[in-house]
Amino acid sequence: MFVYILGAGAMGCVFGAKLSAAGWRVHLIDVNAKQIAAINEAGLKLSGDNGKKTYRLPASNAADAKETADLIIVFTKSLHTSDGIASMKHVIGDKTYVLTLQNGLGNAEKIAACVARDRILEGVTTVPADLVSPGVVASHGSGGVQFYTLTGETAPIVEEISAALAKAGIDAKADPAIREAIWTKVIFNATMNATCALLDTTPGPLGDREDGIALAAALIEEGASVASASGCPIDAAGVHAMAKMSMTQHRNHIPSMLQDLRAGRRTEVDDINGAIVRQARAHGVHAPMHETLWRLMRVREDL
Template sequence: MKIGILGSGAMGCLFGAAFHRAGHDVTLIDVNQPHLDAINAHGLELDTRAGVEHLPIPARLPADATGPFDLVLVFTKTFHTEGALAGIAHAIGENTHLLSLQNGLGNDRKLAGVVSDDRVMVGASMLPSDLEGPGKVRSHGEGYSKLYPAFGGDPAMAQAVADALTAGGLPAQLDPDIHAAIWSKAIFNAAMNPMCALTRRTPGFLGASEEARATIRAVVEEGVAAAHAHGVMIDAQPIHDLTQVSMTDHADHEASMLQDVKAGRRTEVDAINGAIVKAAAEKGLSAPVTQTLWHLVKLEEAKLA
């Protein structure tokens, strides 16, 4: 497959590397020029528990991406989705499939505005990855990914993508109940990301605090209630378990929202906590702890002005 990774930060590079290892024609696409320059000059440096690799994957600005792609994997920040896809419109053909593994809720509808519904896939990935510097990505920790056509239909392309990722070292599987997986990840992120961002600490710090653990538990329960109200009957316990894994196995991982706050960038809190609060309100529910974290992170963003 000819694959474009739209948004080639920490996660995009991790997935691009997997497709590259599996023998596919991969292009990393981003607007971070020093990052692109470093990759083109020295290869993508990927540090995993298996060791350090230097992978010769081409990295391009959106305008320089050449298509048509068979698959575009969307890993941009959620608020950049439409603009980023518009930037590579010339490389999206009549058979191009789009896959979002982005954070939050509602990404499927954004992709459906670009290609037909049958070419939209969505997924959730529970893999840690950090951008250590231009052209350098570190991923120490275990995880998995799930994906499926967003609106049903033939899963053949989704299966091909999952097989390619697995062959490239990132275990992936099809999940017909993909929207439950997306809700579960959004709830996990709503609990962990703002707490890391607001305390300027990694999950290990949160695990040592009973106040932090109680707040995290409350957000998970609020999110699960909102999901149930929308007919997504997920179980809270696996999400609680994932938060515990985050606080132990991934104790030093810098959550994306923490990275954004430290760098003075806008976060994805609207698509995560904000989306859950709004989904709850649509069904007459409140999510006060989730909402408080949303508002506090928005105050952090207001400092940027």
């Protein structure tokens, strides 16, 4: 199996390293020249629970990719999905599959502009990943992957990917109810990620305050109501549990939106809180709290 990892940030590098160790041929694709150079010159260095290891994987920009892909796994930020997949059109063949494990709603639909819907898979991951420096990533703790085909029909590639991820030490679940898992993660991110980013804090201090806990709870319930209206009811209690775990067991974790704001980058808020608002409007319900967070974040990005 020959796979491109589109988006060689922290998560893409962790998956690339583990899949290469499982026997797949892996090529990392990114736009960051420093990241590409570091990986090609010194190898991809991964620090995990079992120590440190260096993986020799090719890395390049999309234009330098030549071989037709069996599989492309997309890890770019959601705001770069359309441009990213378009940049790979020259290595997408009739038998190429594309799996998105990105944050947000609507990534699979963006990919469908370049790839047939029956060749697209979508999912979520909870695998921990941190970018330490160019070419150096860390992954401590456990996590997994849930995914399935966009069409909802089974395909041999589902079992093939599941087996490879399992061999790589990543718990993988082929889940026909994948839309519920995607909505669950979107609501969690819309609640914790955006709130922490706006308050310039990690989850711990938010959970130390009654108002912080109440705010998170209200955002989760509002998001769950939108999911239900859109035809994808979720288990809100599960999202509440995820938020509590974030506030207690991951107190000092710096959410990705906060990292982006501190670095002066655009965030994924349009495809997370903004997507919830668009779904609410499309189905005749209101999401005033998420709309407020969305608009505040958009203003904050421009300041």
